[in-house]
Amino acid sequence: MDTGVSARTGRLRARRVARGSVVEGAARAGLSARGVIYLLVGALALQVAFGDTGEQADRDGALAELARQPFGAVLLWALGVGLVGMALWRLSEAVFGSVGQDGRSARKRLGAAVRFVFYVVVAFSVLSFAASQDGGGGSSDQRSRDATAGALEVPAGQWLVGAAGIAVIVTGGWIAVRAVLRKYHDELRLGRMSRRTRRLVDVTGVVGGAARGLVFAVAGVFAVRAAVDYEPERAKGLDDTLRTFADTPLGPWLLACVAAGLVLFGVFSFAMARWRRV
Numbered sequence: 001m002d003t004g005v006s007a008r009t010g011r012l013r014a015r016r017v018a019r020g021s022v023v024e025g026a027a028r029a030g031l032s033a034r035g036v037i038y039l040l041v042g043a044l045a046l047q048v049a050f051g052d053t054g055e056q057a058d059r060d061g062a063l064a065e066l067a068r069q070p071f072g073a074v075l076l077w078a079l080g081v082g083l084v085g086m087a088l089w090r091l092s093e094a095v096f097g098s099v100g101q102d103g104r105s106a107r108k109r110l111g112a113a114v115r116f117v118f119y120v121v122v123a124f125s126v127l128s129f130a131a132s133q134d135g136g137g138g139s140s141d142q143r144s145r146d147a148t149a150g151a152l153e154v155p156a157g158q159w160l161v162g163a164a165g166i167a168v169i170v171t172g173g174w175i176a177v178r179a180v181l182r183k184y185h186d187e188l189r190l191g192r193m194s195r196r197t198r199r200l201v202d203v204t205g206v207v208g209g210a211a212r213g214l215v216f217a218v219a220g221v222f223a224v225r226a227a228v229d230y231e232p233e234r235a236k237g238l239d240d241t242l243r244t245f246a247d248t249p250l251g252p253w254l255l256a257c258v259a260a261g262l263v264l265f266g267v268f269s270f271a272m273a274r275w276r277r278v
Helices: 002-050 060-065 072-096 105-133 139-152 157-180 181-189 195-229 238-244 254-274
Strands: none
Touching: 002 060, 002 072, 002 238, 002 254, 060 072, 060 105, 072 105, 139 157, 139 195, 157 181, 157 254, 195 238, 195 254, 238 254
């Protein structure tokens, strides 16, 4: 009897360890894939800021740039698989809870579920690109305008688009505030970092997170304007949103600063892949 119970306990423990190892690997692969995308988008936005406007500064532009590199097809598939890992990690958090004192709370699980859906969409788009080597659905700007136009046609469409825009603005503000307050410290294994490494991670986390939040918020503002004016053309994807920064009185320098922030967020994602508690 005791031997049987011990055997079952051992098997359960082994399964937990195996599942934990799989989830941890998926999470770190996903965070690394996110880092690659932000590095490429930021680099493309820097090119736009300094006069090279030949490429889209969005996910499709980043994927096209990656495809042109040696072994580009392999890199694209690896990126897509990494993002599938990110989605699976978020799904596991929604089902089983995440690390931390309130990791099993309904709020945390709901947030994980939303991220799961988001990364499923992103992973699908990357894998579709890898399979066809073609953006297929046009630029992020055109997709945003098409989606906005479709949403405006449904009953209460203006309210729906406006609410979605406000949600994106709030999300952007939340991302930026959390970054400035260094809330990501709760998710990192700080004890494994040297003091110098921690300072470098803070630079990338604060500046990169603030830049990412700003881009989200500005995109949300354009969605709200599209709803208020009933003009789908006012909605902007990532490429047009970034180019808008160059149209401010600060000119291309503001875009360059935001682009550099996105590059730093890419570096921060790699730091998260290395030191995040999963």
